[in-house]
Amino acid sequence: MTPLATASLAELRTLLDQHGAPAFRAQQILDWRNKGVVNPEEMRNIPNALREKLAEWCLCDPLTLITRQQSADGTRKYLLQLDQGKCIGKRVECVFIPEPERGTVCISSQVGCTLDCPFCCTGSQPFDGNLAGHEIVAQVLMVMADLRRDPLPVSLSANRVSHIVFMGQGEPMSNEKGVHDTLKTLLDQLNISRRRITLSTSGLVHGITRLGAKYPVNLAISLHAANDALRDQLVPINRTFPLAQLRQVLDNYPLPAQRHITLEYVMLAGVNDREEDIAALARFVNRGRERVNLIHYNPHPASDFTGSSSDHINTFAAALTNRGIRTTVRRSRGDDIAAACGQLNSSTPTAPENAAPA
Ligand code: SF4
Structure with missing residues (x-):
């Protein structure tokens, strides 16, 4: 599965193309990724159907946050x-x-x-x-x-x-x-x-x-x-x-x-x-x-x-x-x-x- 965190534009375009999705969406997805948004559900300008598919085609988030501590x-x-x-x-x-x-x-x-x-x-x-x-x-x-x-x-x-x-x-x-x-x-x-x-x-x-x-x-x-x-x-x-x-x-x-x-x-x-x-x-x-x-x-x-x-x-x-x-x-x-x-x-x-x- 393609990891979203390190995917390049070319890789993402190819992936979308292979699945018959419009390649221009790749840049939109990477714009979200580059802002730290890796959950497709939060990618507001991506159609719902593609968001669901993206979660199947890509490894979107390999980490679970367990705790966060904050210093003074x-x-x-x-x-x-x-x-x-x-x-x-x-x-x-x-x-x-x-x-x-x-x-x-x-x-x-x-x-x-x-x-x-x-x-x-x-x-x-x-x-x-x-x-x-x-x-x-x-x-x-x-x-x-x-x-x-x-x-x-x-x-x-x-x-x-x-x-x-x-x-x-x-x-x-x-x-x-x-x-x-x-x-x-x-x-x-x-x-x-x-x-x-x-x-x-x-x-x-x-x-x-x-x-x-x-x-x-x-x-x-x-x-x-x-x-x-x-x-x-x-x-x-x-x-x-x-x-x-x-x-x-x-x-x-x-x-x-x-x-x-x-x-x-x-x-x-x-x-x-x-x-x-x-x-x-x-x-x-x-x-x-x-x-x-x-x-x-x-x-x-x-x-x-x-x-x-x-x-x-x-x-x-x-x-x-x-x-x-x-x-x-x-x-x-x-x-x-x-x-x-x-x-x-x-x-x-x-x-x-x-x-x-x-
Ligand atoms: S300082 Fe700590 S983290 Fe860095 S190389 Fe040595 S043991 Fe590893």
Whole structure:
């Protein structure tokens, strides 16, 4: 069955043609889809008979919304169940991060994660399958539909999806097919500029090279340590692709003018926030092409790490800036509903008192 979430105009025209339906309806259907409407019953300018048939010919919505939680800052976390395919019955989370001028959807590419970074809550959830492209795109469409049905106050949110980040559950480069299919749809169908899409990876170097050749979106690297001994512990994929290999691939990643690669660095007290870690970063970072983004650590029950204090993070940031490294500190969003960086885990029961019915 053709998945509506990733269908192109040509595919949909062919499908309609095969069933003797007028091909011009394809554009109308995709106009709805591109606004997040995937239920044919809501496609008002499509005749009733065709709406019914569309539900038979296409896989219209592969996800069921189980719960939606909303943070005090307006961040929304969605728990979604996959309704068919290889991951049937399994659950993933995605997050909408509102701002007055923009709206970002953080999407998941896997159920759990193939990797096992010890500070990350998702890493504590066993890997349970790769999502297909249409299941990843459907997360974006679901958020669009939710914002239209139930907008946030305008003081908090532009109530539109302008940016996409692959920073949810999973290592995107371990699911290249699903992620490439998603990128093709986001760029070619939903017309989201590549400057507004960021893929975060722990550093699977061959995948990064292929990404740069095919879909050179913004790149973020889960760095977290700039020497191999420590990074082998914090980001175990470093044992396979050590920093020297990562360096080579990052230096060759295509970057448009004025853009940079983001090196994400979660601040763990006494682990990677010491003087020697500043020195290691100063040696590793390519100042002309990269910036460091320091992240407050969000604790979770499966980890013994403690986050660095805000004061210490600011001191660390100043030390990097003094060494000529562009450094920012990420504002934590949605941590009261476990929607912040490194907190997603769809095997964790959702707190019922905080959950809104789907
Ligand atoms: S940090 Fe990323 S790659 Fe590492 S376990 Fe968490 S989700 Fe997986």
